[in-house]
Amino acid sequence: MIGLTDFTMAEARDALRARTVSASELTHAFISAIEGARCLNAFVTETPERALDMARQSDTRIARGDARPLEGLPLAIKDLFCTKGVRTTAGSKILNNFVPPYESTVSQNLWDAGAVMLGKTNMDEFAMGSSNETSHFGPVINPWRAGNSNRNLVPGGSSGGSAAAVAGQLCLAATGTDTGGSIRQPAAVSGIVGLKPTYGRCSRWGIVAFASSLDQAGPMTRTVRDAAILLRHMASVDEKDSTSVDVPVADYEEGLDGGVKGLRIGIPKEYRIDGAPPEIEALWHRGAEWLKGQGAEIVDVSLAHTKFALPAYYIVAPAEASSNLARYDGVRYGHRAANTHDLTDLYERSRAEGFGAEVRRRVLVGTYVLSAGYYDAYYVRAQKVRTLIKRDFEQAFETCDVLLTPATPGAAFAIGEKSDDPVSMYLNDVFTVPVNLAGLPAISVPAGLSETGLPLGLQVIGRAFDEATVLRAGRAIEVAAHFGATPKKWWAA
Amino acid sequence: MSVDKQTVRRIAKLARIALPDERVDPMVAELNGILGWIEQLQEVDVEGVEPMTSVVAQKLRLRDDVITAGGDATAIVANAPQTEDNFFVVPKVVE
Numbered sequence: 001m002i003g004l005t006d007f008t009m010a011e012a013r014d015a016l017r018a019r020t021v022s023a024s025e026l027t028h029a030f031i032s033a034i035e036g037a038r039c040l041n042a043f044v045t046e047t048p049e050r051a052l053d054m055a056r057q058s059d060t061r062i063a064r065g066d067a068r069p070l071e072g073l074p075l076a077i078k079d080l081f082c083t084k085g086v087r088t089t090a091g092s093k094i095l096n097n098f099v100p101p102y103e104s105t106v107s108q109n110l111w112d113a114g115a116v117m118l119g120k121t122n123m124d125e126f127a128m129g130s131s132n133e134t135s136h137f138g139p140v141i142n143p144w145r146a147g148n149s150n151r152n153l154v155p156g157g158s159s160g161g162s163a164a165a166v167a168g169q170l171c172l173a174a175t176g177t178d179t180g181g182s183i184r185q186p187a188a189v190s191g192i193v194g195l196k197p198t199y200g201r202c203s204r205w206g207i208v209a210f211a212s213s214l215d216q217a218g219p220m221t222r223t224v225r226d227a228a229i230l231l232r233h234m235a236s237v238d239e240k241d242s243t244s245v246d247v248p249v250a251d252y253e254e255g256l257d258g259g260v261k262g263l264r265i266g267i268p269k270e271y272r273i274d275g276a277p278p279e280i281e282a283l284w285h286r287g288a289e290w291l292k293g294q295g296a297e298i299v300d301v302s303l304a305h306t307k308f309a310l311p312a313y314y315i316v317a318p319a320e321a322s323s324n325l326a327r328y329d330g331v332r333y334g335h336r337a338a339n340t341h342d343l344t345d346l347y348e349r350s351r352a353e354g355f356g357a358e359v360r361r362r363v364l365v366g367t368y369v370l371s372a373g374y375y376d377a378y379y380v381r382a383q384k385v386r387t388l389i390k391r392d393f394e395q396a397f398e399t400c401d402v403l404l405t406p407a408t409p410g411a412a413f414a415i416g417e418k419s420d421d422p423v424s425m426y427l428n429d430v431f432t433v434p435v436n437l438a439g440l441p442a443i444s445v446p447a448g449l450s451e452t453g454l455p456l457g458l459q460v461i462g463r464a465f466d467e468a469t470v471l472r473a474g475r476a477i478e479v480a481a482h483f484g485a486t487p488k489k490w491w492a493a
Numbered sequence: 494m495s496v497d498k499q500t501v502r503r504i505a506k507l508a509r510i511a512l513p514d515e516r517v518d519p520m521v522a523e524l525n526g527i528l529g530w531i532e533q534l535q536e537v538d539v540e541g542v543e544p545m546t547s548v549v550a551q552k553l554r555l556r557d558d559v560i561t562a563g564g565d566a567t568a569i570v571a572n573a574p575q576t577e578d579n580f581f582v583v584p585k586v587v588e
Contacts, residue, residue, distance in 0.1 A: 097572070098572055099571070099572060101565075101568040101569075101571060101572075198549065199548050199549050200549045200551070213547075213548060214548075239556065239561075242553055242554055243547075243549075243551075245549060245551055246554075305537065307533075308533065308534055308536075308537055311530060311531045311532075311533055311534050312534060314527065314530075314531055315531060315534070322508060326509075329509075330574065331573065331574070331581050331583055332570075332572070332573055332581060333572035333573060333574075334572070334574075335574075336574035336575070340584055341584065342584050342585075342586075343583050343584050343586050344509070345511075345584075346583065346584055347509040348509050348510060348511035349511050351508075351509055351510045351511070352510050352511035352512070355510065360510055361520075361523055361524070361527075363508050363510060364501070364504050364505060364508055364510070364520065364524060365524060365527055365528070367504045367507050367508040368496065368500075368504045368524070368528075371504065371507060378531070378534075380544050381534055381535075381537075381539060382534060383544035383545045383546075384537075384539040384542040384543070384544045384545075385534055385537050385539065386544075386545040386548075387542050387543055387544065387545045388537065388539070388542060390545065390548070421526075422523065422526065422527060423526060423527060423530050437548075438548065439548030439549050464549060
């Protein structure tokens with residue numbers, strides 16, 4: 001028999017509408033699943049009472065025929081979204097006790113649509129990481145394990161808690177944020193769908209800022225359909241975020257099964273990188289064949305500046321982070337060092353104690369590349385390279401409608417395996433970072449298993465604000481891949 | 494370009510992050526690892542290329558200059574480590 005937590009979000013929505021299940025029953029099932037999976041460390045804060053209260057209100061609305069689009073659907077929220085009255089940490093010690101007096105626009109949109117909040121998910125500190133190992137609250141464990149191994153693997157990052165919660169069936173879907181791949185990379189290595197919308201599609205208001213010109217919120221779900229549903233209700237133009245864009249939000253679910261017949265799929269040759277495992281290349285090739293088999297046209301394209309995307313990103317993102325994180329001063333909110341002798345000492349020690357190693361490192365890199373005498377050589381040059389990267393995409397989209405690439409250079413790795421060398425960790429985002437630099441929408445869809453039985457994803461990149469085509473192509477991959485695999489629930493034994 | 498100990502101390506000061514003496518050498522190595530890798534950007538010909546200022550082509554919206562929020566000092570200081578009468582308290586700054 002299918003359990004309540006086995007539902008996709010669309011199935012749960014239909015079951016609630018048909019009244020074969022209540023929002024309270026559904027919510028109870030997920031609360032139990034979360035309690036039984038604490039060893040995964042996917043949640044920083046669980047909010048069961050609030051969830052049940054919201055579910056009861058949903059049941060009342062459903063009973064009187066007044067259901068909203070996401071009525072009664074239990075979701076998890078990345079702990080980067082401020083939630084009014086519920087602690088929001090950004091995975092950092094410096095925000096350990098921060099309780100926002102306001103709600104982020106994206107989460108408010110979800111509650112206004114009737115969704116239920118199960119809790120706040122673990123993440124890399126300030127979203128800086130690709131393995132969820134930089135969290136002050138400890139690493140998240142990937143529900144997936146290789147073959148018969150008992151070794152704990154990372155769920156990717158920075159939205160690792162959200163990825164593990166969706167993959168482990170601890171929620172119907174979750175929110176994530178993506179600055180350089182933080183939705184798509186964890187989605188790929190956790191066997192779920194992750195969508196980074198066009199920059200400006202979702203309001204950034206109330207999301208703890210990392211790199212403001214790159215940050216974007218998006219859905220993390222079990223299916224492409226669920227991503228389509230959730231995105232529609234996350235997205236909005238917002239007076240409180242002047243970079244949110246006033247472009248109509250479509251009913252993405254409607255055109256989802258339109259197919260890819262006649263669609264031109266670009267294959268960027270620069271995404272064939274040395275040292276990537278052959279199974280990644282094979283998966284990519286298979287993905288192109290699937291789309292071709294459904295009537296799409298495969299086009300070879302070039303994105304000439306791809307190899308410079310990561311180094312440009314590691315100038316722009318730390319620079320913006322060093323500026324954004326200047327607000328953590330130990331005075332207005334957050335951690336404050338004890339027994340300080342003057343104001344400078346208070347700032348310096350509060351920040352040294354409150355920030356973890358990776359955050360300190362990036363703030364220092366950012367401060368350096370913005371400092372007098374180095375600004376032009378580093379920051380301005382990186383922003384020029386960014387212009388070239390965006391131009392590459394624009395030229396490619398003259399001959400194709402979407403691009404198909406691998407989502408990650410490999411499957412989930414073991415905890416501790418890459419934490420000694422920052423640069424080797426940064427390379428996890430080699431296929432995702434260019435998209436953020438160009439502000440484009442992209443989806444990661446589970447497309448197969450590695451030799452060791454771990455999930456691998458394919459990425460579809462689209463034109464700005466063309467999430468509809470990205471979702472349609474993602475759906476075509478999903479149909480062809482017949483992925484359907486779920487991790488064994490070893491933690492529940 | 495690479496950084497030395499003196500530069501790392503200066504950056505840490507600018508960033509207001511205390512860096513104990515024993516952490517200076519390791520930080521020099523870590524930052525030089527990252528900066529050395531970033532150095533490959535020097536290969537790109539950026540002659541005549543405009544630096545990106547906005548990733549999505551759009552005009553910044555303007556709104557009327559009116560008060561839309563505020564007047565709630567209690568909420569603003571609620572998360573502060575130390576307050577007094579809705580003021581933030583810091584160590585003495587002026588002698």
